[in-house]
Amino acid sequence: MKFYFAPLEGVTGFTYRNVFADLFGGVDKYYAPFISPCVNDKLKGKEIRDILPENNSGKVNLVPQILTNRADYFIKATKQIMDMGYTKEININIGCPSGTVVAKNKGSGFLRDTDAMGRFFEEIFNWRDSDESGLDISVKTRIGVNDAEEFSEIMEVYNQYPISELTIHPRTRKQMYRDTPDMNAFDYAFKVSRNPLCYNGDIRTVVDYENFAKKYNVEAVMIGRGLIANPQLVNEIKGQEKLTKEMLKQYHDRLYRDFEKIMKADKHLLFKMKEFWNYVSWNFEDENKCAKLVRKCQNLYKYNLAVEEIFGTMELK
Ligand SMILES: Cc1cc2nc3c(=O)[nH]c(=O)nc-3n(C[C@H](O)[C@H](O)[C@H](O)COP(=O)(O)O)c2cc1C
Incomplete structure (x- = not known):
């Protein structure tokens, strides 16, 4: 089984990834949060900065991700990204549930028009094949906009193209992050997909992983929130020691220090660290009190007093 770090826009940027890879690692690929190309010829500075090879440690095997529903934008952005040295794989985001993205028929909003998806894939795979670059094009998707019933038509589109890996987060756009992943939908994909599959969604513990792996023989799993919360999770799955408070403290302190170096104002650092605790508090026995x-x-x-209190007095589950 291969393990991938899911992209979380605003959370798993290059500073985060470098710290994670340095202290924990064990992950085969890191998917970068999406880049959204627009009419401009060049990609935006902030997006480029996140994937610049000099900002990403050699320990991070990074796959850039593009969010678009336009083949011409995809091709233009991909060429620019390939020029930076990312010539192995580009991922397409067809899952983002955010209102502003969906309103533009991008991310999971793209799923409502399977004809347009077909035209998009036709064009980008024709370009890829004519370019002879051998670039892998992978996709990260949800299972529908409003209803899982939509998924069979969506899978029909994916099955017509040589997608190098199809990562499925089995929720609809409407569900956002509510409910549990729809394993009936994943079952369906497992039966009919002509492309290699990667599963993504709600793997937070070794037991979650084992229950999944017992049932499905897939190429890979992608983990996001579970790995941010417990950075030792993949190593635990591979049989290494369980996360300790010392590991968690080291993880916290390194992130704090590295973010402090690049944040212009204290309030930004505070915001960043609070976001980190949204996930990390899951590890503590009294997670509500911790949060x-x-x-x-x-x-x-x-904040620093609170962190001292947490590490000094609270126990992990
Ligand atoms: C704050 C946040 C930002 C996200 N940003 C992205 C993104 O840029 N690209 C993407 O494909 N998915 C994004 N996702 C979705 C995650 O990659 C992942 O699919 C989702 O969290 C479910 O997996 P998990 O349960 O392992 O976290 C984001 C999710 C969250 C909560």
Whole structure:
């Protein structure tokens, strides 16, 4: 089984990835949060900065991701990204549920027009084949916009193209992150997919992983929130020691230090670290108390006291 780090826009940027890879690793590929090309000839500075090879440690095997429903934008952006050295694989985001993205028929919004999806894939695979670059084009998808019933038509489109790997997060756009992943939909994909599959969604513990792996023989699993919360999760799955408070503290302190170097204002650092605790608090026996202690902090001084209290007095599950 291969293990991939899911992209989380605003969370798993290059600073985060470098710290993770340095301290924990064990992950075969890291998918970068999406780049959204537009009418401009060049991609935006912030998006490029995240994938610049000099910003990504050699330990990070990075796959850039593009969010678009236009073949011409995809091709233009891909050429620029390939010029930066990413010539192995580009991932397409057909899963993002955010309102502004979906309103433009991008991300999971693209799923409502399977004819347009077909035209898009036709054009990009024709370009890829004529370019002879051997670039792998992979896709990360949800199972529909409003209803899982939509999924069979969507799979029909994917099955017509040589997608190098199809990562499925089995929720509809409407579900956002609610409910549990729809394993009936994943079952269906497992039966009919002509392309290699990667599963993504709600793997938070070794048991979650084992229950999945017992049932499905897929190429890979992609983990996001579970791995941010427990950075040792993939190593645990591979039989290494369980996450300890010391590991978690080291992870926290390194992220704090590295973000501090690049954040212009204290409030940005505070926001960033609070976001980190949204996930990391899951590890603690009293996760609600842990989350609350951090959430109420108004400044870095109070934040540091709260973190000291958490690591000094609270136990992991
Ligand atoms: C804050 C946030 C940002 C995300 N950004 C992206 C993104 O840029 N590209 C993408 O394909 N998925 C994105 N996702 C979805 C995750 O990659 C993943 O599919 C989702 O969290 C489910 O997997 P998990 O349960 O292992 O976290 C994002 C999710 C969250 C919560």
